[in-house]
Amino acid sequence: xxxxxxxxxxxxxxxxxxxxxxxxxxxxxxxxxxxxxxxxxxxxxxxxxxxxxxxxxxxxxxxxxxxxxxxxxxxxxxxxxxxxxxxxxxxxxxxxxxxxxxxxxxxxxxxxxxxxxxxxxxxxxxxxxxx
Numbered sequence: 001x002x003x004x005x006x007x008x009x010x011x012x013x014x015x016x017x018x019x020x021x022x023x024x025x026x027x028x029x030x031x032x033x034x035x036x037x038x039x040x041x042x043x044x045x046x047x048x049x050x051x052x053x054x055x056x057x058x059x060x061x062x063x064x065x066x067x068x069x070x071x072x073x074x075x076x077x078x079x080x081x082x083x084x085x086x087x088x089x090x091x092x093x094x095x096x097x098x099x100x101x102x103x104x105x106x107x108x109x110x111x112x113x114x115x116x117x118x119x120x121x122x123x124x125x126x127x128x129x130x131x
Contacts, residue, residue: 036078042121048114051121056112060099061086 005013042051061084069076085092100108 035075036081048117052112052114052117053108055117055121056100056108057098058084060101062092062096062098 008016042054046054063082063084066078066082084098085096086098
C-alpha cells in the first residue's frame with residue numbers, strides 16, 4: 001500500500017494522513033536474519049494482550065547507535081550483537097527508559113490493538129526467514 005500510495009484515492013490518503021505519522025516494518029521475509037541481530041521471539045502460549053505488551057516493549061526500546069548498511073546482500077553482521085540498551089548495559093541513562101513503560105495503561109491501549117495480534121501477527125510470526 002505504501003509503495004503504491006499514488007494509486008490510493010484522495011479520500012483514503014486524507015484518512016491515512018489524519019492517523020498515520022510513520023510506519024516501520026519490522027519483518028523482512030526472504031532474507032536470512034543478520035548474524036547478531038536479536039529479535040523478539042513471541043510466546044505463542046501467551047494471551048494476545050501479553051504479546052502486544054511484549055511487542056510494544058521491544059519496539060519502544062532504545063538501541064545503541066550504529067551505521068545503517070548500504071544494503072542487505074550480504075546481510076550485515078552485528079558484532080557485538082544488536083541488543084536493546086536495557087539488556088546490553090549494566091546501567092542506562094534514564095532518558096533511555098523504554099518509552100511504553102513511561103505510559104499509562106490507558107495511553108498504551110489507545111494506540112495498540114490486541115485484536116490485530118490475534119488475527120494477523122501470528123501469521124507473520126509463523127513464516128521462516130528463508131521463505
